[in-house]
Amino acid sequence: MDLRSDPVLERIAGTIREGLSVAEPGPDGTSAQAALADMDGFAFAAAIDLGGFDLGLSCGVTISLELGRRALPDVYTGGMLVVDALAEAGDDAPGADIAAAVVAGKQVVVAAGLDLVCRPTAGRARLEEDAWRPSGVLTVEDVQPDQACCAAFRTEEADGEVLLAVLPASVWRPPAGRAFPWSGPVESPASLPLDRVTVTSGQVVGGLGTGSPLSDPAGLLARHRVRQAGYLLGLGLGAHALAVTHTANRRQFDRFVLDNQAVAFPLAKAKIDLEAARLLVYRAAWQADAGEPFAREAAEALAWTAEVALRTIRISVQAHGARGLTLGAPVHRFFEVIRSAATRLGPPGALWQEAGRHRLAAVHSAAVDSDVAVERQS
Amino acid sequence: MNFGESDAERALRAEVREVLGTPPVRSALDDLGRAMASGEREPDVRPLYRALAAHRLFAASWPEQYGGRGVSHLEAAAVIEELVRGGMPDMLQVLSVQIVGLFLLEAGSEEQKARYLPKLASGELFATVLYTEPEVGSDLASLRATAVRDGDGYRLSGTKVFGLKSGMSDLGLCAVRTGTGTTKYEGISLFLVDLHAEGVTRGHIASLADEQYDRVELDRVWVGEDALLGAEGEGWSLLTRCLAIERTGLDYSLKAARWYDATLTGLIPETTDDALLEEVGRYGAAVDAGRLLAWSTISQLGRGPLDPTSAAISKYHTSETAQQVATWAALVHGHGYGLRALSPEKAAVLEAGYREGPGLTLSAGTSEMMLELVASSAFDRPDVIGGAGGGSEI
Numbered sequence: 074m075d076l077r078s079d080p081v082l083e084r085i086a087g088t089i090r091e092g093l094s095v096a097e098p099g100p101d102g103t104s105a106q107a108a109l110a111d112m113d114g115f116a117f118a119a120a121i122d123l124g125g126f127d128l129g130l131s132c133g134v135t136i137s138l139e140l141g142r143r144a145l146p147d148v149y150t151g152g153m154l155v156v157d158a159l160a161e162a163g164d165d166a167p168g169a170d171i172a173a174a175v176v177a178g179k180q181v182v183v184a185a186g187l188d189l190v191c192r193p194t195a196g197r198a199r200l201e202e203d204a205w206r207p208s209g210v211l212t213v214e215d216v217q218p219d220q221a222c223c224a225a226f227r228t229e230e231a232d233g234e235v236l237l238a239v240l241p242a243s244v245w246r247p248p249a250g251r252a253f254p255w256s257g258p259v260e261s262p263a264s265l266p267l268d269r270v271t272v273t274s275g276q277v278v279g280g281l282g283t284g285s286p287l288s289d290p291a292g293l294l295a296r297h298r299v300r301q302a303g304y305l306l307g308l309g310l311g312a313h314a315l316a317v318t319h320t321a322n323r324r325q326f327d328r329f330v331l332d333n334q335a336v337a338f339p340l341a342k343a344k345i346d347l348e349a350a351r352l353l354v355y356r357a358a359w360q361a362d363a364g365e366p367f368a369r370e371a372a373e374a375l376a377w378t379a380e381v382a383l384r385t386i387r388i389s390v391q392a393h394g395a396r397g398l399t400l401g402a403p404v405h406r407f408f409e410v411i412r413s414a415a416t417r418l419g420p421p422g423a424l425w426q427e428a429g430r431h432r433l434a435a436v437h438s439a440a441v442d443s444d445v446a447v448e449r450q451s
Numbered sequence: 452m453n454f455g456e457s458d459a460e461r462a463l464r465a466e467v468r469e470v471l472g473t474p475p476v477r478s479a480l481d482d483l484g485r486a487m488a489s490g491e492r493e494p495d496v497r498p499l500y501r502a503l504a505a506h507r508l509f510a511a512s513w514p515e516q517y518g519g520r521g522v523s524h525l526e527a528a529a530v531i532e533e534l535v536r537g538g539m540p541d542m543l544q545v546l547s548v549q550i551v552g553l554f555l556l557e558a559g560s561e562e563q564k565a566r567y568l569p570k571l572a573s574g575e576l577f578a579t580v581l582y583t584e585p586e587v588g589s590d591l592a593s594l595r596a597t598a599v600r601d602g603d604g605y606r607l608s609g610t611k612v613f614g615l616k617s618g619m620s621d622l623g624l625c626a627v628r629t630g631t632g633t634t635k636y637e638g639i640s641l642f643l644v645d646l647h648a649e650g651v652t653r654g655h656i657a658s659l660a661d662e663q664y665d666r667v668e669l670d671r672v673w674v675g676e677d678a679l680l681g682a683e684g685e686g687w688s689l690l691t692r693c694l695a696i697e698r699t700g701l702d703y704s705l706k707a708a709r710w711y712d713a714t715l716t717g718l719i720p721e722t723t724d725d726a727l728l729e730e731v732g733r734y735g736a737a738v739d740a741g742r743l744l745a746w747s748t749i750s751q752l753g754r755g756p757l758d759p760t761s762a763a764i765s766k767y768h769t770s771e772t773a774q775q776v777a778t779w780a781a782l783v784h785g786h787g788y789g790l791r792a793l794s795p796e797k798a799a800v801l802e803a804g805y806r807e808g809p810g811l812t813l814s815a816g817t818s819e820m821m822l823e824l825v826a827s828s829a830f831d832r833p834d835v836i837g838g839a840g841g842g843s844e845i
Binding site for chain 1: 720
């Protein structure tokens, strides 16, 4: 392993960061989409067959990280899930037009339902007259007026396969309402009762496999998890930088706030955890790009960054004092965004359990192999 | 970033596994195993080290002229990982090769390198550090031991404590005061002391861990001018530079991995509940992250001065994680480590780990010092990810 910084990714990160600097902060992702589209950002990590540059998942992680670093709405990862699902399909495959629009930067897609389908008890979809009738309620992040929704739902067939369907705004918005329970002045995600939605076969773009945890045969979920981890890492880094800047300049009790160990040490610990997160996230991405197994690494990268970003942002808000709670302080935005971003693909606890199962199985499988080898030798 | 193994690393790992199976090494490992099983807390590892050194695997990153193979620091790290996984206790190797040896490579004169490094690489000599003193603790610049000019050499006097392995070592890298300045950081010098010399008394301080702390008394111990490392009175800058080398975290990450793996061998997948599975995942990721942080720091070695912040990050995470894993193992496996399906051998590993754990977040700089280093140096660096400048590093 040579873990020195990658100069190519550094340049890409710098380009994206500069391009995104014109995007307006706030819940509406229209300007973030436009800024990313202006630099062909949606094409960087997409497959060549879909009009992309095929720069790999590491590049995709870098893009989502830079969006998170400014707490911009996630206009990126849902679209890349669709693009991944259709990477092997032909031009005439269902959803190919949407994937092409995503790569061209003309269509924002937000993924939904991935927190629900990881639970085996979640509602299942019935097949009626060649169309799926899902059940339950999806919570959809509302980042852009014309966004499509990539909805994950589990079928009621014996093996309970989880499918991904792209629902254009014209399909999903009419039945959607304000999510409940949700209160306070911040924007609310949309609530989509699935029993009012019919999913046709033409809207299904891929599948995440069966079982719990999901078998994810094409690695779509794992890739999505890594990109989401990148976004969360960016959120943590952005809030941390704001907290450091604030406390290094703000004087209280005749000294800079950062000169107090009670302030500096939690921020130092957060920096250490973020550095660990960076390596876990990029390791998972690297393994994906190298064609190596990365499902466990993806789950761990996401769980780690979700917890670290939440902790870091809470510390960063605290470091700002009361002004951190005002809408004039950018750090407040991170506090809003992390709430749903941290659990959009399921709670960290469930991800840790999944990773724990992988690890325990690997240890015992190795032990069995070792026993067999010893028996053969004897 | 390249998270894969290079061909050279892979080949070295394979060679190490082969060497570990050769009769002299196997025999030395078996002797160690028997000694530990009989309750010996600190068995002599030197025969094993010498058997490994015969294959030039003991100080692989050193130049060939000094008994190494001239491989990169990353390749040497692969060798160490494989040796430790194969059962090599690493403390004396860390002290002798990774700390004192690297210090000599960085700061020693050509004569000092030629005189000592080949012997350290072959296991003919072993070395340890003599830094802190009673009442000095982590505030190393407050040390009181002195070196006074005497003819064409110096007389060293003082008491050094909380070092390790001095009983098995021949040389001590010793920090003493040769003068005073406007600050306490001036006037500190570093010497290589022959631990067999007249005036040196070595003893133990009864300690919690298997590896006992040492107390080394220096009573007017004479050393020649050629024992001085670097310039007289300018030892502090050398120390701060070389202390970072102690903090790659590789050794701590290997302890964390060893204790984590041992913990898992006593868990049966079918009967492990969700709460415990969650911890298996969480600690596993922390152990992995520690290894990545250590390798990230090692990736910088040999390419200019080691960034002390990177080393502090690595040292903090790896030592804290190792300690937490050892404590977690005690909770998981319960009283006497007999709650689940742990073998007696693994239980012994974890029991010793529990007692060793607290020392890890104190040695080579306390966790609090690491946080201080990170807070004071990292936040304003624009080129570090998460730094105030926005960060460019990927």
